Amino acid sequence: xxxxxxxxxxxxxxxxxxxxxxxxxxxxxxxxxxxxxxxxxxxxxxxxxxxxxxxxxxxxxxxxxxxxxxxxxxxxxxxxxxxxxxxxxxxxxxxxxxxxxxxxxxxxxxxxxxxxxxxxxxxxxxxxxxxxxxxxxxxxxxxxxxxxxxxxxxxxxxxxxxxxxxxxxxxxxxxxxxxxxxxxxxxxxxxxxxxxxxxxxxxxxxxxxxxxxxxxxxxxxxxxxxxxxxxxxxxxxxxxxxxxxxxxxxxxxxxxxxxxxxxxxxxxxxxxxxxx
Amino acid sequence: xxxxxxxxxxxxxxxxxxxxxxxxxxxxxxxxxxxxxxxxxxxxxxxxxxxxxxxxxxxxxxxxxxxxxxxxxxxxxxxxxxxxxxxxxxxxxxxxxxxxxxxxxxxxxxxxxxxxxxxxxxxxxxxxxxxxxxxxxxxxxxxxxxxxxxxxxxxxxxxxxxxxxxxxxxxxxxxxxxxxxxxxxxxxxxxxxxxxxxxxxxxxxxxxxxxxxxxxxxxxxxxxxxxxxxxxx
Numbered sequence: 001x002x003x004x005x006x007x008x009x010x011x012x013x014x015x016x017x018x019x020x021x022x023x024x025x026x027x028x029x030x031x032x033x034x035x036x037x038x039x040x041x042x043x044x045x046x047x048x049x050x051x052x053x054x055x056x057x058x059x060x061x062x063x064x065x066x067x068x069x070x071x072x073x074x075x076x077x078x079x080x081x082x083x084x085x086x087x088x089x090x091x092x093x094x095x096x097x098x099x100x101x102x103x104x105x106x107x108x109x110x111x112x113x114x115x116x117x118x119x120x121x122x123x124x125x126x127x128x129x130x131x132x133x134x135x136x137x138x139x140x141x142x143x144x145x146x147x148x149x150x151x152x153x154x155x156x157x158x159x160x161x162x163x164x165x166x167x168x169x170x171x172x173x174x175x176x177x178x179x180x181x182x183x184x185x186x187x188x189x190x191x192x193x194x195x196x197x198x199x200x201x202x203x204x205x206x207x208x209x210x211x212x213x214x215x216x217x218x219x220x221x222x223x224x225x226x227x228x229x230x231x232x233x234x235x236x237x238x239x240x241x242x243x244x245x246x247x248x249x250x251x252x253x254x255x256x257x258x259x260x261x262x263x264x265x266x267x268x269x270x271x272x273x274x275x276x
Numbered sequence: 277x278x279x280x281x282x283x284x285x286x287x288x289x290x291x292x293x294x295x296x297x298x299x300x301x302x303x304x305x306x307x308x309x310x311x312x313x314x315x316x317x318x319x320x321x322x323x324x325x326x327x328x329x330x331x332x333x334x335x336x337x338x339x340x341x342x343x344x345x346x347x348x349x350x351x352x353x354x355x356x357x358x359x360x361x362x363x364x365x366x367x368x369x370x371x372x373x374x375x376x377x378x379x380x381x382x383x384x385x386x387x388x389x390x391x392x393x394x395x396x397x398x399x400x401x402x403x404x405x406x407x408x409x410x411x412x413x414x415x416x417x418x419x420x421x422x423x424x425x426x427x428x429x430x431x432x433x434x435x436x437x438x439x440x441x442x443x444x445x446x447x448x449x450x451x452x453x454x455x456x457x458x459x460x461x462x463x464x465x466x467x468x469x470x471x472x473x474x475x476x477x478x479x480x481x482x483x484x485x486x487x488x489x490x491x492x493x494x495x496x497x498x499x500x501x502x503x504x505x506x507x508x509x
Contacts, residue, residue: 029373029454038473043457060373060454074362075372179472186474204474232362234370 027056028239031068031076033147034177036222037061039197039266044259049246055239063146063177071095071225074232077240080247082147082195082222096225101276102247103256103267104221105196107151109212110182112189125215126159133161136170138190140181143173147220152193155217182208195220197266221276222267224248247271278476285481286488296458301489304462307375307449308442311382315390315438320431323394324420327402338395344388349381353448356381360452373454378462381448386438393434394424401427429501436497443490463489 036042037059046057062070064081071079072095079096081087090096109128111120117137119128132139142149156166174184178198185192186206194202199210212218224244229235246252253269260266270276289297326338358364360372360380371377401423409419424431446464453460455469463486470479 034472038469058373058454058456058459060456074367177472179474183471183474202474204476234362234367 025056026054026239027058028077028236028243029058029060029075030078030080030243031060031062031066031070032080033064033067033082033222034061034179035082035148035195035198036080038177038179039195039201040261041197041256041259041267045252045255048255049243049252052246052251053239053242055242057243063142063144063149065145065150068095071227074227074234076227077236078224078226078243080222080224082220083150084221084223086147086150087223087225090225095228095231097228099223099225100244100248100271101273102222102224102271103253103269104219104276105267106213107148107193107218107220108196108199108210109191109218110185110194110199110208111191111211112207113209114189114207115211116189117191120211122212123214125155125212125217128212129155129159129161132191133159133165133170136168138185138188139171140185140188140190140192141166141171141173142178142181142193143175144177146177148178148193148195151220155193158217200261200264200266221270278480281477282480282484285477286484287481289481289485299458300461300463300466301485303375303460304443304464304486305489307378307462308382308439310379311386311442312435312439314379314383315386316435319387319390320394320424321420323391324398324423325417326391326395327398328416328419328423338392341388341391341395345392347385347388348447349385349445350447350451352384353381353451356384356448356452372452373456373460375453375460377452378449378460381452382442382445385445385448386442389438389441390434393437394427394431397427397430397434398423429505432497432501436494439493440490443486 032042038061042057042059046059050056060067060070060076064083064086067076067079067081068086068090070076071090072093079087079090080102087096087099091099109119109125111117117128117132117135119131122128131137141152156162172184172188172190174181176184178194179202181192182194182199182202183204184190186204186208189207191211196213224247226237226240226244227235229237247256248271253271256267256269257265326334326341356377357372359366360369360377361367362370362372371380402419405423405426409415409422414422444464446468449460449462450465450468453462453465455461455465461469463482467479467482467486470476470482
Protein backbone atom coordinates (compact mmCIF):
# COMPACT_ATOMS: atom_id res chain seq x y z
CA UNK A 1 0.00 0.00 0.00
CA UNK A 2 2.84 2.35 0.84
CA UNK A 3 4.60 1.53 -2.39
CA UNK A 4 1.54 2.46 -4.31
CA UNK A 5 1.59 5.87 -2.68
CA UNK A 6 5.23 6.39 -3.45
CA UNK A 7 4.63 5.44 -7.06
CA UNK A 8 1.70 7.83 -7.17
CA UNK A 9 3.65 10.78 -5.83
CA UNK A 10 6.57 10.03 -8.11
CA UNK A 11 4.18 9.97 -11.04
CA UNK A 12 2.76 13.31 -9.95
CA UNK A 13 6.22 14.82 -9.63
CA UNK A 14 7.29 13.54 -13.05
CA UNK A 15 4.13 14.86 -14.58
CA UNK A 16 4.65 18.23 -12.93
CA UNK A 17 8.22 18.62 -14.12
CA UNK A 18 7.37 17.42 -17.63
CA UNK A 19 4.68 20.06 -17.93
CA UNK A 20 6.97 22.86 -16.79
CA UNK A 21 9.98 21.81 -18.88
CA UNK A 22 10.78 24.32 -21.61
CA UNK A 23 11.62 23.37 -25.14
CA UNK A 24 14.81 25.18 -26.13
CA UNK A 25 13.85 27.67 -28.79
CA UNK A 26 15.20 30.92 -30.17
CA UNK A 27 12.79 33.65 -29.16
CA UNK A 28 12.42 37.26 -28.11
CA UNK A 29 9.71 38.91 -26.03
CA UNK A 30 8.10 42.02 -27.50
CA UNK A 31 5.82 44.16 -25.39
CA UNK A 32 3.41 45.91 -27.68
CA UNK A 33 0.09 47.66 -27.71
CA UNK A 34 -3.33 46.09 -27.90
CA UNK A 35 -3.95 47.70 -31.30
CA UNK A 36 -1.15 45.83 -33.08
CA UNK A 37 -2.39 42.49 -31.73
CA UNK A 38 -6.16 43.04 -31.81
CA UNK A 39 -5.95 44.28 -35.40
CA UNK A 40 -4.35 41.00 -36.47
CA UNK A 41 -1.14 42.68 -37.76
CA UNK A 42 1.22 40.43 -35.79
CA UNK A 43 -0.56 37.30 -36.99
CA UNK A 44 0.21 38.50 -40.49
CA UNK A 45 3.85 39.64 -40.19
CA UNK A 46 5.39 37.43 -37.48
CA UNK A 47 5.26 34.16 -39.47
CA UNK A 48 7.10 35.99 -42.29
CA UNK A 49 9.81 37.14 -39.88
CA UNK A 50 10.13 33.71 -38.33
CA UNK A 51 10.48 32.04 -41.73
CA UNK A 52 13.28 34.46 -42.57
CA UNK A 53 15.18 34.50 -39.25
CA UNK A 54 14.13 31.43 -37.29
CA UNK A 55 13.33 33.70 -34.33
CA UNK A 56 10.02 33.23 -32.56
CA UNK A 57 8.48 36.52 -31.43
CA UNK A 58 6.42 36.30 -28.24
CA UNK A 59 4.12 39.29 -28.09
CA UNK A 60 2.67 40.52 -24.82
CA UNK A 61 0.06 43.13 -25.68
CA UNK A 62 -0.57 45.90 -23.19
CA UNK A 63 -1.34 49.61 -23.29
CA UNK A 64 1.63 51.75 -24.33
CA UNK A 65 2.32 52.95 -20.75
CA UNK A 66 2.31 49.40 -19.41
CA UNK A 67 4.32 48.08 -22.38
CA UNK A 68 7.05 50.64 -21.68
CA UNK A 69 6.98 49.64 -17.99
CA UNK A 70 7.50 46.02 -19.02
CA UNK A 71 10.58 47.14 -20.95
CA UNK A 72 11.76 49.28 -18.02
CA UNK A 73 11.70 46.23 -15.74
CA UNK A 74 13.64 44.22 -18.30
CA UNK A 75 10.79 41.80 -18.96
CA UNK A 76 10.83 42.42 -22.71
CA UNK A 77 13.60 42.65 -25.29
CA UNK A 78 11.82 45.05 -27.62
CA UNK A 79 8.95 47.53 -27.14
CA UNK A 80 6.69 48.42 -30.05
CA UNK A 81 4.33 51.24 -29.08
CA UNK A 82 2.66 54.47 -30.16
CA UNK A 83 3.25 57.53 -27.98
CA UNK A 84 6.30 59.43 -29.17
CA UNK A 85 6.81 61.69 -26.11
CA UNK A 86 6.73 58.67 -23.77
CA UNK A 87 9.07 56.74 -26.07
CA UNK A 88 11.56 59.59 -26.10
CA UNK A 89 11.47 59.76 -22.31
CA UNK A 90 12.06 56.00 -22.18
CA UNK A 91 15.25 56.51 -24.18
CA UNK A 92 16.32 59.63 -22.31
CA UNK A 93 16.03 57.66 -19.05
CA UNK A 94 18.44 55.12 -20.47
CA UNK A 95 15.99 52.20 -20.76
CA UNK A 96 16.03 52.05 -24.54
CA UNK A 97 18.82 52.16 -27.09
CA UNK A 98 17.24 53.97 -30.02
CA UNK A 99 13.75 54.67 -31.31
CA UNK A 100 12.93 53.80 -34.91
CA UNK A 101 9.70 54.93 -36.58
CA UNK A 102 7.90 51.98 -38.19
CA UNK A 103 4.43 52.87 -39.42
CA UNK A 104 1.42 55.05 -38.81
CA UNK A 105 -2.31 54.98 -38.98
CA UNK A 106 -4.84 57.34 -37.52
CA UNK A 107 -7.31 57.69 -34.73
CA UNK A 108 -11.00 57.96 -35.45
CA UNK A 109 -13.81 59.25 -33.27
CA UNK A 110 -16.47 56.58 -32.96
CA UNK A 111 -20.03 57.38 -31.94
CA UNK A 112 -23.60 56.11 -32.09
CA UNK A 113 -25.46 56.51 -35.38
CA UNK A 114 -28.11 58.53 -33.50
CA UNK A 115 -25.30 61.09 -32.86
CA UNK A 116 -26.67 62.93 -29.78
CA UNK A 117 -23.91 65.60 -30.00
CA UNK A 118 -24.65 66.25 -33.67
CA UNK A 119 -21.04 66.07 -34.84
CA UNK A 120 -21.19 63.43 -37.53
CA UNK A 121 -19.09 64.23 -40.56
CA UNK A 122 -17.09 66.96 -38.82
CA UNK A 123 -13.45 67.26 -39.82
CA UNK A 124 -12.29 69.29 -36.80
CA UNK A 125 -11.73 66.83 -33.95
CA UNK A 126 -11.13 69.57 -31.37
CA UNK A 127 -14.39 71.35 -32.13
CA UNK A 128 -16.21 67.98 -32.04
CA UNK A 129 -14.82 67.20 -28.58
CA UNK A 130 -15.86 70.66 -27.33
CA UNK A 131 -19.41 69.96 -28.53
CA UNK A 132 -19.46 66.57 -26.77
CA UNK A 133 -18.41 68.22 -23.51
CA UNK A 134 -20.89 71.10 -23.86
CA UNK A 135 -23.76 68.70 -24.56
CA UNK A 136 -22.50 66.27 -21.89
CA UNK A 137 -22.90 63.40 -24.35
CA UNK A 138 -21.57 60.06 -23.01
CA UNK A 139 -17.86 59.65 -23.76
CA UNK A 140 -15.80 56.53 -22.95
CA UNK A 141 -12.15 57.08 -22.06
CA UNK A 142 -9.54 54.30 -21.93
CA UNK A 143 -8.09 55.73 -18.71
CA UNK A 144 -5.22 53.21 -18.81
CA UNK A 145 -2.17 55.32 -19.77
CA UNK A 146 -2.16 53.72 -23.21
CA UNK A 147 -1.03 55.54 -26.34
CA UNK A 148 -4.65 56.11 -27.32
CA UNK A 149 -5.42 57.47 -23.85
CA UNK A 150 -2.46 59.85 -24.11
CA UNK A 151 -3.63 61.00 -27.54
CA UNK A 152 -7.16 61.53 -26.22
CA UNK A 153 -5.98 63.61 -23.26
CA UNK A 154 -3.78 65.71 -25.51
CA UNK A 155 -6.76 66.40 -27.81
CA UNK A 156 -8.91 67.43 -24.84
CA UNK A 157 -6.10 69.72 -23.74
CA UNK A 158 -5.98 71.32 -27.19
CA UNK A 159 -9.72 71.85 -26.82
CA UNK A 160 -9.04 73.65 -23.53
CA UNK A 161 -10.82 70.99 -21.52
CA UNK A 162 -8.83 69.52 -18.63
CA UNK A 163 -8.93 68.34 -15.04
CA UNK A 164 -12.23 69.05 -13.33
CA UNK A 165 -14.00 69.54 -16.66
CA UNK A 166 -13.35 65.88 -17.48
CA UNK A 167 -15.32 64.72 -14.49
CA UNK A 168 -19.00 63.95 -14.42
CA UNK A 169 -21.38 61.23 -15.39
CA UNK A 170 -20.88 61.86 -19.12
CA UNK A 171 -17.15 61.05 -19.01
CA UNK A 172 -16.58 57.34 -18.28
CA UNK A 173 -13.00 56.42 -17.54
CA UNK A 174 -12.89 52.61 -17.69
CA UNK A 175 -9.19 51.78 -17.25
CA UNK A 176 -9.25 49.02 -19.86
CA UNK A 177 -8.05 48.16 -23.34
CA UNK A 178 -9.35 49.44 -26.68
CA UNK A 179 -11.68 46.51 -27.26
CA UNK A 180 -13.25 46.89 -23.82
CA UNK A 181 -13.69 50.63 -24.44
CA UNK A 182 -15.44 49.93 -27.75
CA UNK A 183 -17.67 47.32 -26.09
CA UNK A 184 -18.57 49.87 -23.40
CA UNK A 185 -19.29 52.59 -25.97
CA UNK A 186 -21.43 50.12 -27.89
CA UNK A 187 -23.45 49.32 -24.76
CA UNK A 188 -23.79 52.96 -23.66
CA UNK A 189 -24.21 54.46 -27.14
CA UNK A 190 -21.33 56.74 -26.29
CA UNK A 191 -18.44 58.35 -28.14
CA UNK A 192 -14.93 56.89 -27.97
CA UNK A 193 -11.55 57.60 -29.55
CA UNK A 194 -10.09 54.51 -31.23
CA UNK A 195 -7.19 53.67 -33.47
CA UNK A 196 -8.51 52.81 -36.91
CA UNK A 197 -6.98 49.31 -37.00
CA UNK A 198 -8.75 48.07 -33.87
CA UNK A 199 -11.99 49.62 -35.06
CA UNK A 200 -11.77 47.89 -38.46
CA UNK A 201 -11.23 44.55 -36.77
CA UNK A 202 -13.91 45.08 -34.10
CA UNK A 203 -17.00 42.96 -34.51
CA UNK A 204 -19.47 43.99 -31.79
CA UNK A 205 -20.28 47.38 -33.34
CA UNK A 206 -23.96 47.63 -32.54
CA UNK A 207 -25.03 51.20 -33.35
CA UNK A 208 -21.48 52.52 -33.57
CA UNK A 209 -19.91 54.16 -36.61
CA UNK A 210 -17.08 56.57 -37.41
CA UNK A 211 -18.24 60.14 -36.74
CA UNK A 212 -15.03 62.16 -37.12
CA UNK A 213 -11.95 61.27 -39.17
CA UNK A 214 -9.30 62.86 -41.34
CA UNK A 215 -8.09 65.63 -39.00
CA UNK A 216 -4.29 65.93 -39.12
CA UNK A 217 -4.24 65.93 -35.33
CA UNK A 218 -5.53 62.33 -35.39
CA UNK A 219 -2.21 61.07 -36.74
CA UNK A 220 -0.91 57.97 -34.88
CA UNK A 221 2.77 57.06 -35.20
CA UNK A 222 4.23 53.72 -34.07
CA UNK A 223 7.86 53.31 -33.01
CA UNK A 224 10.05 50.41 -32.03
CA UNK A 225 12.83 50.41 -29.40
CA UNK A 226 15.41 47.86 -28.29
CA UNK A 227 15.53 47.64 -24.50
CA UNK A 228 18.95 48.73 -23.30
CA UNK A 229 21.12 45.63 -22.67
CA UNK A 230 23.36 47.80 -20.49
CA UNK A 231 20.43 48.17 -18.07
CA UNK A 232 19.26 44.58 -18.22
CA UNK A 233 21.87 42.01 -19.16
CA UNK A 234 19.20 39.43 -19.99
CA UNK A 235 18.04 41.45 -23.02
CA UNK A 236 18.57 39.51 -26.25
CA UNK A 237 20.15 42.42 -28.07
CA UNK A 238 21.18 40.56 -31.22
CA UNK A 239 17.85 38.86 -31.93
CA UNK A 240 15.88 41.91 -30.79
CA UNK A 241 17.88 44.12 -33.16
CA UNK A 242 17.31 41.57 -35.94
CA UNK A 243 13.56 42.00 -35.47
CA UNK A 244 13.83 45.80 -35.50
CA UNK A 245 16.06 45.75 -38.59
CA UNK A 246 13.56 43.50 -40.36
CA UNK A 247 10.59 45.74 -39.43
CA UNK A 248 12.22 48.81 -41.00
CA UNK A 249 13.71 46.91 -43.96
CA UNK A 250 11.94 47.12 -47.35
CA UNK A 251 10.74 43.55 -46.79
CA UNK A 252 9.25 44.22 -43.36
CA UNK A 253 7.74 47.51 -44.50
CA UNK A 254 6.09 45.75 -47.43
CA UNK A 255 4.68 43.06 -45.12
CA UNK A 256 3.11 45.78 -42.96
CA UNK A 257 1.66 47.64 -45.95
CA UNK A 258 0.28 44.41 -47.40
CA UNK A 259 -1.91 43.74 -44.36
CA UNK A 260 -5.48 44.62 -45.21
CA UNK A 261 -8.97 44.04 -43.87
CA UNK A 262 -11.74 44.22 -46.48
CA UNK A 263 -9.28 45.76 -48.91
CA UNK A 264 -8.38 48.54 -46.48
CA UNK A 265 -4.76 49.10 -45.41
CA UNK A 266 -4.48 49.22 -41.60
CA UNK A 267 -0.95 50.48 -41.04
CA UNK A 268 1.09 52.64 -43.43
CA UNK A 269 4.83 51.88 -43.31
CA UNK A 270 6.97 55.01 -42.93
CA UNK A 271 10.33 53.90 -41.53
CA UNK A 272 12.15 56.08 -44.08
CA UNK A 273 10.24 59.25 -43.26
CA UNK A 274 12.55 61.68 -41.45
CA UNK A 275 11.34 62.79 -38.02
CA UNK A 276 8.41 60.36 -37.92
CA UNK B 277 -29.36 35.47 -31.33
CA UNK B 278 -25.81 35.83 -30.03
CA UNK B 279 -26.34 32.77 -27.85
CA UNK B 280 -27.40 30.64 -30.82
CA UNK B 281 -24.33 31.67 -32.79
CA UNK B 282 -22.20 31.00 -29.69
CA UNK B 283 -23.36 27.39 -29.63
CA UNK B 284 -22.69 27.16 -33.35
CA UNK B 285 -19.17 28.53 -32.77
CA UNK B 286 -18.59 26.09 -29.92
CA UNK B 287 -19.76 23.22 -32.08
CA UNK B 288 -17.61 24.25 -35.01
CA UNK B 289 -14.56 24.71 -32.72
CA UNK B 290 -14.97 21.16 -31.50
CA UNK B 291 -15.69 19.59 -34.88
CA UNK B 292 -12.97 21.44 -36.79
CA UNK B 293 -10.33 20.34 -34.25
CA UNK B 294 -8.23 23.26 -35.39
CA UNK B 295 -4.63 22.77 -34.19
CA UNK B 296 -4.34 26.28 -32.75
CA UNK B 297 -7.47 25.71 -30.72
CA UNK B 298 -6.32 22.28 -29.56
CA UNK B 299 -3.03 23.80 -28.43
CA UNK B 300 -4.94 26.33 -26.32
CA UNK B 301 -7.05 23.61 -24.72
CA UNK B 302 -3.95 21.45 -24.20
CA UNK B 303 -2.02 24.24 -22.52
CA UNK B 304 -4.96 25.11 -20.23
CA UNK B 305 -5.26 21.52 -19.07
CA UNK B 306 -1.51 21.04 -18.72
CA UNK B 307 -1.06 24.18 -16.61
CA UNK B 308 -4.07 23.53 -14.41
CA UNK B 309 -3.35 19.82 -13.85
CA UNK B 310 0.25 20.63 -12.98
CA UNK B 311 -0.81 23.32 -10.52
CA UNK B 312 -3.32 20.99 -8.86
CA UNK B 313 -0.73 18.19 -8.70
CA UNK B 314 1.82 20.47 -7.06
CA UNK B 315 -0.77 21.84 -4.66
CA UNK B 316 -1.77 18.25 -3.79
CA UNK B 317 1.82 17.22 -3.23
CA UNK B 318 2.31 19.98 -0.67
CA UNK B 319 -1.23 20.62 0.49
CA UNK B 320 -2.41 17.11 1.32
CA UNK B 321 0.36 16.28 3.85
CA UNK B 322 0.24 19.81 5.23
CA UNK B 323 -3.55 19.65 5.70
CA UNK B 324 -3.26 16.21 7.34
CA UNK B 325 -0.56 17.46 9.67
CA UNK B 326 -2.70 20.45 10.62
CA UNK B 327 -5.63 18.14 11.32
CA UNK B 328 -3.59 16.02 13.73
CA UNK B 329 -1.47 18.50 15.60
CA UNK B 330 -2.28 21.00 18.27
CA UNK B 331 0.06 23.87 19.00
CA UNK B 332 -0.26 27.48 20.15
CA UNK B 333 -1.37 29.70 17.30
CA UNK B 334 -2.90 26.83 15.36
CA UNK B 335 -6.34 28.44 15.15
CA UNK B 336 -4.75 31.62 13.82
CA UNK B 337 -3.02 29.58 11.11
CA UNK B 338 -6.23 27.70 10.27
CA UNK B 339 -8.19 30.93 9.94
CA UNK B 340 -5.44 32.49 7.85
CA UNK B 341 -5.40 29.54 5.43
CA UNK B 342 -9.19 29.57 5.25
CA UNK B 343 -9.08 33.26 4.40
CA UNK B 344 -6.50 32.63 1.69
CA UNK B 345 -9.12 30.54 -0.12
CA UNK B 346 -10.55 33.95 -1.00
CA UNK B 347 -7.24 35.32 -2.28
CA UNK B 348 -8.14 37.43 -5.33
CA UNK B 349 -6.51 35.88 -8.42
CA UNK B 350 -5.10 39.24 -9.54
CA UNK B 351 -3.30 39.55 -6.21
CA UNK B 352 -1.84 36.07 -6.61
CA UNK B 353 -0.84 37.08 -10.12
CA UNK B 354 0.72 40.30 -8.90
CA UNK B 355 2.77 38.48 -6.25
CA UNK B 356 4.12 35.96 -8.77
CA UNK B 357 4.68 38.76 -11.28
CA UNK B 358 6.75 40.84 -8.84
CA UNK B 359 8.78 37.78 -7.83
CA UNK B 360 9.51 36.67 -11.40
CA UNK B 361 10.01 40.04 -13.07
CA UNK B 362 13.61 40.63 -14.18
CA UNK B 363 13.68 43.40 -11.59
CA UNK B 364 12.31 41.06 -8.89
CA UNK B 365 14.10 38.62 -6.59
CA UNK B 366 13.65 35.60 -8.89
CA UNK B 367 14.17 37.54 -12.13
CA UNK B 368 17.27 35.52 -12.99
CA UNK B 369 15.11 32.46 -13.60
CA UNK B 370 13.63 34.12 -16.67
CA UNK B 371 10.23 32.59 -16.02
CA UNK B 372 7.92 35.58 -16.48
CA UNK B 373 5.59 35.18 -19.49
CA UNK B 374 6.05 31.39 -19.57
CA UNK B 375 3.67 28.50 -18.74
CA UNK B 376 5.77 27.81 -15.62
CA UNK B 377 4.82 31.24 -14.27
CA UNK B 378 1.15 30.41 -14.83
CA UNK B 379 1.59 27.13 -12.96
CA UNK B 380 3.08 29.02 -10.02
CA UNK B 381 0.22 31.52 -9.89
CA UNK B 382 -2.41 28.80 -10.07
CA UNK B 383 -0.64 26.70 -7.45
CA UNK B 384 -0.76 29.70 -5.14
CA UNK B 385 -4.51 29.89 -5.69
CA UNK B 386 -5.20 26.17 -5.29
CA UNK B 387 -2.94 25.44 -2.32
CA UNK B 388 -5.08 27.13 0.39
CA UNK B 389 -8.15 25.26 -0.88
CA UNK B 390 -6.40 21.90 -0.72
CA UNK B 391 -4.90 22.53 2.72
CA UNK B 392 -8.13 23.87 4.15
CA UNK B 393 -10.41 21.16 2.82
CA UNK B 394 -7.93 18.43 3.72
CA UNK B 395 -7.67 19.70 7.28
CA UNK B 396 -11.45 19.92 7.65
CA UNK B 397 -11.99 16.44 6.22
CA UNK B 398 -9.25 14.70 8.16
CA UNK B 399 -9.90 16.35 11.51
CA UNK B 400 -13.04 14.29 11.84
CA UNK B 401 -11.33 11.14 10.63
CA UNK B 402 -8.48 11.68 13.07
CA UNK B 403 -10.81 11.96 16.08
CA UNK B 404 -12.42 8.73 14.99
CA UNK B 405 -9.28 6.68 14.28
CA UNK B 406 -6.76 8.24 16.58
CA UNK B 407 -6.76 5.48 19.22
CA UNK B 408 -6.80 2.76 16.60
CA UNK B 409 -3.85 4.22 14.68
CA UNK B 410 -1.90 4.88 17.85
CA UNK B 411 -2.37 1.25 18.93
CA UNK B 412 -0.86 0.23 15.56
CA UNK B 413 2.15 2.35 16.38
CA UNK B 414 1.23 5.04 13.81
CA UNK B 415 1.81 8.27 15.68
CA UNK B 416 2.80 11.71 14.56
CA UNK B 417 3.73 12.12 10.90
CA UNK B 418 3.67 8.36 10.36
CA UNK B 419 -0.11 8.42 10.56
CA UNK B 420 -0.38 10.98 7.74
CA UNK B 421 -0.26 8.52 4.78
CA UNK B 422 -2.87 6.23 6.32
CA UNK B 423 -5.13 9.14 7.16
CA UNK B 424 -4.87 10.54 3.64
CA UNK B 425 -5.52 7.12 2.15
CA UNK B 426 -8.62 6.59 4.25
CA UNK B 427 -10.00 9.99 3.38
CA UNK B 428 -9.10 9.83 -0.32
CA UNK B 429 -12.60 9.99 -1.73
CA UNK B 430 -13.55 13.03 0.31
CA UNK B 431 -10.20 14.61 -0.52
CA UNK B 432 -10.81 14.18 -4.23
CA UNK B 433 -13.63 16.70 -3.90
CA UNK B 434 -11.17 19.20 -2.47
CA UNK B 435 -8.85 18.68 -5.41
CA UNK B 436 -11.74 19.17 -7.81
CA UNK B 437 -12.62 22.43 -6.09
CA UNK B 438 -9.01 23.48 -6.58
CA UNK B 439 -9.12 22.43 -10.21
CA UNK B 440 -12.27 24.50 -10.73
CA UNK B 441 -10.69 27.57 -9.20
CA UNK B 442 -7.56 27.24 -11.33
CA UNK B 443 -9.21 26.45 -14.65
CA UNK B 444 -11.77 29.24 -14.33
CA UNK B 445 -9.23 31.88 -13.45
CA UNK B 446 -8.13 34.60 -15.87
CA UNK B 447 -6.60 37.55 -14.00
CA UNK B 448 -3.48 35.83 -12.68
CA UNK B 449 -2.56 33.84 -15.81
CA UNK B 450 -3.07 36.93 -17.96
CA UNK B 451 -0.68 38.92 -15.80
CA UNK B 452 2.13 36.36 -15.45
CA UNK B 453 1.63 34.53 -18.76
CA UNK B 454 1.08 37.56 -20.96
CA UNK B 455 -1.50 35.82 -23.20
CA UNK B 456 1.18 35.17 -25.86
CA UNK B 457 -0.26 33.48 -28.96
CA UNK B 458 0.75 29.81 -29.35
CA UNK B 459 2.68 29.97 -26.07
CA UNK B 460 0.79 31.19 -23.01
CA UNK B 461 -2.71 31.63 -24.39
CA UNK B 462 -5.18 29.57 -22.37
CA UNK B 463 -8.93 29.09 -22.70
CA UNK B 464 -9.72 31.91 -20.30
CA UNK B 465 -7.25 34.44 -21.71
CA UNK B 466 -8.46 33.60 -25.21
CA UNK B 467 -12.02 34.31 -24.04
CA UNK B 468 -10.89 37.66 -22.63
CA UNK B 469 -9.08 38.48 -25.89
CA UNK B 470 -12.00 37.59 -28.16
CA UNK B 471 -14.33 39.62 -25.94
CA UNK B 472 -12.07 42.63 -26.34
CA UNK B 473 -12.06 42.13 -30.09
CA UNK B 474 -15.83 42.24 -29.96
CA UNK B 475 -16.18 38.69 -31.26
CA UNK B 476 -18.70 37.78 -28.58
CA UNK B 477 -20.05 34.59 -30.20
CA UNK B 478 -16.53 33.12 -30.47
CA UNK B 479 -15.76 34.17 -26.87
CA UNK B 480 -18.95 32.54 -25.60
CA UNK B 481 -18.27 29.50 -27.80
CA UNK B 482 -14.89 29.08 -26.10
CA UNK B 483 -16.68 29.45 -22.76
CA UNK B 484 -19.06 26.64 -23.67
CA UNK B 485 -16.14 24.39 -24.62
CA UNK B 486 -14.40 25.17 -21.32
CA UNK B 487 -17.54 24.35 -19.35
CA UNK B 488 -17.97 21.10 -21.27
CA UNK B 489 -14.41 20.09 -20.44
CA UNK B 490 -14.88 20.94 -16.77
CA UNK B 491 -18.07 18.91 -16.75
CA UNK B 492 -16.32 15.93 -18.33
CA UNK B 493 -13.45 16.05 -15.82
CA UNK B 494 -15.83 16.25 -12.88
CA UNK B 495 -17.93 13.40 -14.23
CA UNK B 496 -14.79 11.27 -14.67
CA UNK B 497 -13.63 12.03 -11.14
CA UNK B 498 -17.05 11.23 -9.74
CA UNK B 499 -17.25 7.95 -11.62
CA UNK B 500 -13.73 7.00 -10.52
CA UNK B 501 -14.51 7.65 -6.88
CA UNK B 502 -17.78 5.66 -7.10
CA UNK B 503 -16.04 2.67 -8.62
CA UNK B 504 -13.14 3.04 -6.21
CA UNK B 505 -15.46 3.20 -3.23
CA UNK B 506 -17.24 0.03 -4.32
CA UNK B 507 -14.04 -2.00 -4.54
CA UNK B 508 -12.34 -0.48 -1.55
CA UNK B 509 -15.41 -1.29 0.51
